[in-house]
Amino acid sequence: MKILFGRIGYETNTFAPGAANLDRWAPNGLLMGDDIFTQFRNTPDYLGGMIRAAEDCAVELIPSVAVHDIAGPRLTKEAVEYVVGELVRVAEERRSEYTGICMMLHGAGCAEDTDDLEAYTLERLREVVGPDMPITAALDLHGNITPKMVELSNGLFGCKQYPHIDMADAGYLAMNTLIGMLRGGVTPQTALVQLPLLVFKMGHTSVEPLKSVTEYIADYVDKHDLIDATFFQGFALADVPCVGASVVVVSENGAEDAAFEIAKYVWEKREQMKADEFPMPDAAVDLALAELKKPGAGYIVINERSDNAGGGAPGDGTHLLREILARDLPKAIFGYIYDPEIAVLAHKVGVGGAVSGLLGAKTDELHGTPIELRDAKVCALSDGNTVYVTPMYAQVPVCYGKTARLRVGNVDIIVTQILYDQTYDDRPFLLTGADIMQYQIICIKSAVHFRAFFEPRAKAIVTTDPPGLSTGKMSAYNWDKARRPIYPIDLDTPFDLLS
Numbered sequence: 001m002k003i004l005f006g007r008i009g010y011e012t013n014t015f016a017p018g019a020a021n022l023d024r025w026a027p028n029g030l031l032m033g034d035d036i037f038t039q040f041r042n043t044p045d046y047l048g049g050m051i052r053a054a055e056d057c058a059v060e061l062i063p064s065v066a067v068h069d070i071a072g073p074r075l076t077k078e079a080v081e082y083v084v085g086e087l088v089r090v091a092e093e094r095r096s097e098y099t100g101i102c103m104m105l106h107g108a109g110c111a112e113d114t115d116d117l118e119a120y121t122l123e124r125l126r127e128v129v130g131p132d133m134p135i136t137a138a139l140d141l142h143g144n145i146t147p148k149m150v151e152l153s154n155g156l157f158g159c160k161q162y163p164h165i166d167m168a169d170a171g172y173l174a175m176n177t178l179i180g181m182l183r184g185g186v187t188p189q190t191a192l193v194q195l196p197l198l199v200f201k202m203g204h205t206s207v208e209p210l211k212s213v214t215e216y217i218a219d220y221v222d223k224h225d226l227i228d229a230t231f232f233q234g235f236a237l238a239d240v241p242c243v244g245a246s247v248v249v250v251s252e253n254g255a256e257d258a259a260f261e262i263a264k265y266v267w268e269k270r271e272q273m274k275a276d277e278f279p280m281p282d283a284a285v286d287l288a289l290a291e292l293k294k295p296g297a298g299y300i301v302i303n304e305r306s307d308n309a310g311g312g313a314p315g316d317g318t319h320l321l322r323e324i325l326a327r328d329l330p331k332a333i334f335g336y337i338y339d340p341e342i343a344v345l346a347h348k349v350g351v352g353g354a355v356s357g358l359l360g361a362k363t364d365e366l367h368g369t370p371i372e373l374r375d376a377k378v379c380a381l382s383d384g385n386t387v388y389v390t391p392m393y394a395q396v397p398v399c400y401g402k403t404a405r406l407r408v409g410n411v412d413i414i415v416t417q418i419l420y421d422q423t424y425d426d427r428p429f430l431l432t433g434a435d436i437m438q439y440q441i442i443c444i445k446s447a448v449h450f451r452a453f454f455e456p457r458a459k460a461i462v463t464t465d466p467p468g469l470s471t472g473k474m475s476a477y478n479w480d481k482a483r484r485p486i487y488p489i490d491l492d493t494p495f496d497l498l499s
Contacts, residue, residue, distance in 0.1 A: 009069025012110035013312025016073035031066040046104040049171030075111040107143015108235035115240040122152035138174040158230030163452035191255035193263040200275035209272035281323035284464035291460035298459030306468025310422035317367030319466035332441035335414030343417040346404035380432040390424040405432035422446040425453040
């Protein structure tokens with residue numbers, strides 16, 4: 001038995017200006033063939049779980065393509081046609097060898113010509129293999145799940161935790177269920193209930209209300225002998241008809257009833273899922289300094305959630321950095337800010353040299369104004385190649401391109417040539433020789449995923465939410481295409497399916 005597998009992930013923030021070409025989508029390149037095994041075997045990624053399940057069941061895998069689920073504006077048509085085209089090419093060339101397909105698909109992908117990248121990808125695969133070949137998919141917790149995705153697949157399996165420390169579990173279950181289908185032992189049904197709900201709360205599943213929701217669903221799966229059930233929080237920063245939370249159940253019996261019952265439980269907690277309020281950078285720094293004075297050792301993390309590249313923001317905002325520089329805080333480090341111009345210039349002048357120029361805020365005015373550097377000292381340089389240690393992507397390689405650590409007054413700043421997602425762990429700092437244990441204030445751009453690495457290590461975490469494309473402030477967005485009514489935009493939203 002052979003199974004075709006691959007990874008096509010992308011999370012689209014439709015409020016982000018412009019369009020993302022292939023270089024933005026896959027800044028470290030598109031993985032093909034055996035390189036997929038090399039990069040993902042024995043990792044906590046979705047594909048790591050798929051590979052492990054296949055090896056446990058003595059099933060041979062045929063690798064297709066793999067691209068990390070970067071976030072950003074709508075993908076260009078050309079980028080989608082290239083990546084999906086490569087998937088289809090492998091599917092066609094190896095068609096006689098495999099009897100099933102298992103994919104990682106994010107769930108919230110959009111392109112210039114489609115609001116549903118996942119359904120489009122599945123449609124292209126169906127054109128190759130027909131309607132009867134089993135196809136399963138592992139999805140991100142933030143997918144905006146559509147009926148078309150359900151119709152074109154034989155099982156959708158989401159990760160359950162945020163941070164997504166259980167991606168390998170979702171990949172394993174998607175592959176294991178597919179193998180069960182191919183061997184005749186499993187006949188799953190998939191049920192979808194779309195909730196008229198935008199989840200604006202941070203969504204961290206180790207705190208309420210998502211902690212209770214996650215535990216309730218896990219218990220429900222066990223008690224009712226389901227194959228899987230996922231509460232997809234959805235990705236609210238997409239102005240598309242399918243935006244919103246949903247419940248997906250995969251089971252051999254009673255999938256629809258289970259999906260409705262779980263959806264009812266979630267809906268009753270909707271008021272607890274409204275947006276959190278976080279301070280602006282000046283107040284956030286005050287809070288961080290207050291935490292620093294409390295008994296105990298360790299550094300304080302300030303996370304700038306509104307310029308989170310993992311949510312489609314540009315990663316070059318200056319709101320928090322400007323506040324840190326204005327106070328000239330000792331033992332403070334900022335990492336990272338995306339500015340290829342300054343990163344390349346730092347490499348040109350070399351270690352010990354000085355850099356002058358405008359740093360950051362070159363994408364738009366929403367994320368601040370550029371900071372004028374005057375003879376910023378170049379402390380260290382790196383080619384940007386490292387390997388994640390975060391529990392989310394441990395052992396997966398990543399490259400930030402030319403990277404520099406600059407010093408302005410007391411503050412160190414990590415500047416990168418490549419925008420490769422949010423800061424997940426200490427690698428962007430360490431690759432320039434900066435040991436964060438030697439600092440007191442660590443400033444990063446991320447919403448929640450950073451917590452997988454930093455929360456067990458930091459003395460305290462303070463979140464700031466200045467203007468930005470991934471802000472948690474609902475008033476910053478205007479949805480024209482979203483189905484209405486939808487909570488909490490419309491506070492009196494009914495959910496008639498459960499009445």
